[in-house]
Amino acid sequence: MEKKLIPEHLKLATLDSQGLTQNTPFGSGKNAVLTALEHLGYIQIDTLSMVERAHHHTLWVRIPDFQADYLEKLVEERKVFEYWFHAASYLPIQDFRYVLPQMLTIKRGGSRYYNADPKVMEYVTDTIRNEGPKRARDFENESHKTGSWWNWKPAKLALERLFMQGDLMISGRSGMQKTYDLAERVLPSFINTTEPTPLEFAEYLVKTNLRAYGFTTLKQITHLRTGNDLKNNVNKVLQTMLEEGLISQGKIEGFSSVFVRNDVLDKTFDLKDSNIRLLSPFDNAIIHRDRIRQIFGFDFRLECYTPKEKRQYGYFCLPILFGDQFIGRVDCKAHRKEKKLELIHLHIENHTLDVELWLNPFIETVKRFAVFNNCESLILTKISPSKLSIPVKKELSGLKFKK
Known part of the structure; x- marks a missing residue:
């Protein structure tokens, strides 16, 4: 049975779930950055720099004493990694296995967006294995050597393909300049690298959305993700959570079915923050x-x-x-x-x-x-x-x- 949902309550619920109703919802310092990432699921990276870049800005809003090097340190400590969520993002290392479906799809040739010359990919991989972590510009310098049969663009494409298919990971950054290393040297040994089943992946998306927003819809859970199989699995997860009494279903104007965490429905919000x-x-x-x-x-x-x-x-x-x-x-x-x-x-x-x-x-x-x-x-x-x-x-x- 669908519940009547009050838009004003959902408004406060989603701000609260997003960490926007308190001054220090995730604590302070570097640990707060990790806590925020684990709660929100990801932080989008963007190159535009009219003001401080998006990944720093988003965290600063929620962590008043945020410093840009906190993210860099967490990457170096192997607690955070970079990959594609719906866009280039920082994610908590604990969620690594949930990017494996996309990595393996690309590795198996299931994406037309990441074409690279296999010989250049082999060269790039061998160079990093033998000489250590490399930036794209390191290969740009290599391309000017006498007798080189490749140039920077194929090497750059190879780096991107190897990163997207999971053979390389970003081991560090200097601003927007990325450093790549072999995944086996970056990924901690305790991380689960078992590919999730389609149903497990759907459960991850559902729970991440509900945790980060308090309420969600099928459209928001599958944002920029295609395929009827995914939608069917997301619906299965939602139905199971409804049966277990973890969430409720309702409608508000402008949306199809809305799914809300029951603890959010029961929560009283007292917003005194007028910041x-x-x-x-x-x-x-x-x-x-x-x-x-x-x-x-x-x-x-x-x-x-x-x-x-x-x-x-x-x-x-x-x-x-x-x-x-x-x-x-x-x-x-x-x-x-x-x-x-x-x-x-x-x-x-x-x-x-x-x-x-x-x-x-x-x-x-x-x-x-x-x-x-x-x-x-x-x-x-x-x-x-x-x-x-x-x-x-x-x-x-x-x-x-x-x-």
Whole structure:
């Protein structure tokens, strides 16, 4: 029997499950990064750098004392690894076996996206086995040797294919520069490397979604994954959990069937946190655009891939979460040489909200965000609606501070 679900309760439930209702939901320091990853399931990696990159930004929002080298250290300690979730991601090493189906599919030739010359793959593998970990640029240098019969591009393709099929793993990073090593030298010996059955894989996806979001749908569980077999197995897992009384099924406007953890349904939320949070466009909390639109009434999309003349809000907007509401977005750029964070265009979309309620928390958050981006001053270039220009610019523009 389907239960009547209250959107306001689900809104708080998903923010709470995402670690966005408390200041330090996962603790502090390096251990908090691992705890957050194990809870959320993954953190998306992205190369865009208008502000601090997405994987650091997403963790900083939840871990106030986050430092970029925490992730690098966890990779070196073999507690975290990189692979493809729905995009390039950091994942907890405990979940390694659940990427094996994709690795083995690619290894068996089941993907047309990772073509590489077998001879170059053999050369790259032998070089790393004999000489140790390598970066792509190491092979770029090799390609300039007299008599070389390969060049950098085939070597790069070989590295990517060997990584995607699991023969190589990323053993470390320097910024966005990856270092590859043999998987057998990176993966801890205690890790389960048994390929999960299709039903086990479906169970992993279901439980990861329910843990990280509090409620979910079939569409969200299978996000960017295809195949009727997977959908059928996900449905089997959901039915089993319904029978065991772990979850309930219900409907809310705009969604097909929604599945909710029963402990979430029974939980009372007392949101006293009125902080502002500036989220990355790739934050786990907003990756499902339908969820955010239907539950929060916030229609978000990243416009950096949209032609300039068709952009509505800006190139790289960050959603602004105030308590349990998305009140707008801000297009940002960190001018690193000048150590200045520019708020190119601040859009406040909740026009009924008194500016005095959100302005001071917003100022405190953007100051912290500027420091996070190694900036020492802030400038606000434009704000909408224009009637907010005087009070907001008075508080923000030219504001200087030290780290």
